[in-house]
Amino acid sequence: MSSPSTPAQLAELAASVAHVAGDVLLYHQRRLRSGADLSVATKTSATDPVSMADQESEQALVRAIEAARPDDGILGEEGADRTGSSGLRWVVDPLDGTVNYLYGHIGWGVSVAVEQQADDGSWHGLAAAVFEPTTGIMHSAHRGGGATANGRPLHVNDPVELPMALVSTGFSYDRDHRLRQAALVSQVLGHVRDVRRVGSAALDLCRVAAGEVDAYFEDSTQRWDWAAGALIAKEAGAVVTSLTTMPGHSGVVAAGPSLHPQLDALVGMSADLPTA
Incomplete structure (x- = not known):
């Protein structure tokens, strides 16, 4: 066989x-x-x-x-x-x-x-x-x-405008990094419908794919955190890119095609993730 x-x-x-x-x-x-x-x-x-x-x-x-x-x-x-x-x-x-x-x-x-x-x-x-x-x-x-x-x-939600977006995120285990992330989330909260925190990057990305949230961002992930979920989200229609908000830390931004550039502009600089 x-x-x-x-x-x-x-x-x-x-x-x-x-x-x-x-x-x-x-x-x-x-x-x-x-x-x-x-x-x-x-x-x-x-x-x-x-x-x-x-x-x-x-x-x-x-x-x-x-x-x-x-x-x-x-x-x-x-x-x-x-x-x-x-x-x-x-x-x-x-x-x-x-x-x-x-x-x-x-x-x-x-x-x-x-x-x-x-x-x-x-x-x-x-x-x-x-x-x-x-x-x-x-x-x-x-x-x-x-x-x-x-x-x-599975299909992502699209189109979605930033003020109506339900956004998921996650946090680092490093306390200093979490303080900076808290400031970023505070900034995001003023521009979106609401923010959710699941505690699993892989499931967050699957939630984007399923339309259970409109987007996900996190800047403190490892490849095994996002490798599977990023492909699932992308195949469901999401734009998935890397996110860098400070040297030495990288993560993910995932959202439908209309929402992604709006969220990306809000949370930081991104580049294509090698999901396909």
Whole structure:
């Protein structure tokens, strides 16, 4: 049996491995609710946790990907970093929204992207899946194939004018950076309908794709945070660009075609993200 190779097949595989990881996370969440110790440690700050659930979810993802696509590279939030020989790599966040997960909120999921390397060495989104285990919703997309949630086509809201826009955002774990972000959100609040904060960049981008919010911006993300969600949003019709508001920090702006330039002008300088 040949390995999945077309963008559509890779999207199906991404969804399959995301579901496997989701089962691992649901198992550990049941243990957590019964009082089990998930060996929670911290990473970049005292408020940036990582748990046994994050680590075992990534291990499950890596095993499933290696079994199906042994020549592909893998880049994961919890340390997976393997160079492949196929020109494809998997960018995974095994638990996007760890704080929500540990507190019992529903805003967490598994993010899996497949990227293809271009001749210049850059990486571009080819297929993606973002799975929400608590709701059973699987967001999926592949390049040129549109985006879906459990098979239902997704479309961004467009046109939307800035004063009527419902905008989602997120915050850094670094306290000094959060103070600057608070000032930016305060500025944005005076120009839009309202602001929402979910706690998962991958799900924020899927909310844009589904029309559940009109836009998303955040300037403190890593590639595994946005790689899958950005492709899903783009395939649903969003304009997705990178966002830089200060040196050393980068993020994402995603919105429908009419809203994006208005929001981008408000929040900072952006450039194309390599989502396709």
